[in-house]
Amino acid sequence: MRSEYNRFIGCNAEFEEAEYVLFGAPFDGTTSYRPGTRFGPSVMRRESFGIETYSPYQYCDLEDCAVFDAGDLELPFGNTERVLEMIEHMTSKIITRDKKPVMLGGEHLVTLGAVRALVKKYPDLRIIHLDAHADLRDEYLGEKLSHATVMRRCSELVGMKNIYQFGIRSGTADEFLFGRIQNPIFGLENVDEEIENILFVAQDYPVYITLDLDVLDPSIFPGTGTPEHNGFTVSEVLAYTMAFSDLNIVGFDLVELSPPYDPSGISAAAANLILREMLIYYSQFNRSQQIAENSSLDDIDDLEIDTEFII
Numbered sequence: 001m002r003s004e005y006n007r008f009i010g011c012n013a014e015f016e017e018a019e020y021v022l023f024g025a026p027f028d029g030t031t032s033y034r035p036g037t038r039f040g041p042s043v044m045r046r047e048s049f050g051i052e053t054y055s056p057y058q059y060c061d062l063e064d065c066a067v068f069d070a071g072d073l074e075l076p077f078g079n080t081e082r083v084l085e086m087i088e089h090m091t092s093k094i095i096t097r098d099k100k101p102v103m104l105g106g107e108h109l110v111t112l113g114a115v116r117a118l119v120k121k122y123p124d125l126r127i128i129h130l131d132a133h134a135d136l137r138d139e140y141l142g143e144k145l146s147h148a149t150v151m152r153r154c155s156e157l158v159g160m161k162n163i164y165q166f167g168i169r170s171g172t173a174d175e176f177l178f179g180r181i182q183n184p185i186f187g188l189e190n191v192d193e194e195i196e197n198i199l200f201v202a203q204d205y206p207v208y209i210t211l212d213l214d215v216l217d218p219s220i221f222p223g224t225g226t227p228e229h230n231g232f233t234v235s236e237v238l239a240y241t242m243a244f245s246d247l248n249i250v251g252f253d254l255v256e257l258s259p260p261y262d263p264s265g266i267s268a269a270a271a272n273l274i275l276r277e278m279l280i281y282y283s284q285f286n287r288s289q290q291i292a293e294n295s296s297l298d299d300i301d302d303l304e305i306d307t308e309f310i311i
């Protein structure tokens with residue numbers, strides 16, 4: 001029997017009934033500077049008991065959304081390709097049962113394993129990528145498989161024009177050039193304009209969101225291996241991720257929380273709040289609630305019109 005603390009708070013559904021399946025990919029084998037993201041998923045779960053399951057932003061409780069927490073994969077740290085295979089296999093198992101994966105990293109390379117599985121089911125997959133770093137190097141320290149090359153590898157699977165990056169404020173000249181040449185909406189300075197573009201071009205396609213938590217400003221989110229200043233606030237990340245809730249989200253991940261650099265726990269608390277809100281934004285339960293509320297509001301409007309007519 002597993003302890004209650006081994007699952008994320010409010011993720012109490014059984015696998016069969018779940019819309020989302022949460023799992024951890026605690027891998028930091030290619031981390032170049034400061035390792036520690038392997039502890040991300042377990043710390044997020046433990047710290048999740050410090051937040052409520054109810055979202056006062058959305059008037060919805062995570063416990064009402066059907067999320068199953070499958071625990072962490074047991075990954076062989078020295079074997080990057082095998083790690084990616086195991087993540088791909090796990091993601092495949094989830095999506096072949098018509099459920100949606102939510103992966104907790106781990107370093108950002110883990111996203112490649114999930115995307116490899118997703119493109120097999122969804123050949124027209126689009127990826128929304130929030131990050132401080134472009135992650136578009138062709139190789140890093142002589143390696144093709146690295147946290148610094150992950151979006152380049154993903155671009156070889158889905159096409160760079162189908163990857164929408166924002167929050168990027170660090171990368172080489174070559175990475176920025178590659179992004180801009182291949183993708184007309186790469187790194188627009190006005191984020192609102194970029195989101196509008198994304199909503200327009202991605203509206204008819206399955207979408208995977210990869211959220212590198214270092215897109216947050218390090219004053220808010222110090223717990224990460226490669227902090228980069230001038231980042232987003234939690235409110236901004238919540239607003240941007242909420243903006244995507246009308247898209248066909250087929251899964252998402254949160255990566256790069258590194259608990260050794262988070263002694264006060266504020267980074268884990270930020271990650272957990274964002275995870276709770278994203279699970280609720282994209283859950284069928286919440287969407288159907290909203291539709292019901294909107295239609296009852298329509299009824300009220302009709303009532304008012306009738307009243308005016310009578311007067």
Ligand SMILES: [Mn+2]
Nearest residue numbers: 132133212214
């Ligand atoms: Mn990053």
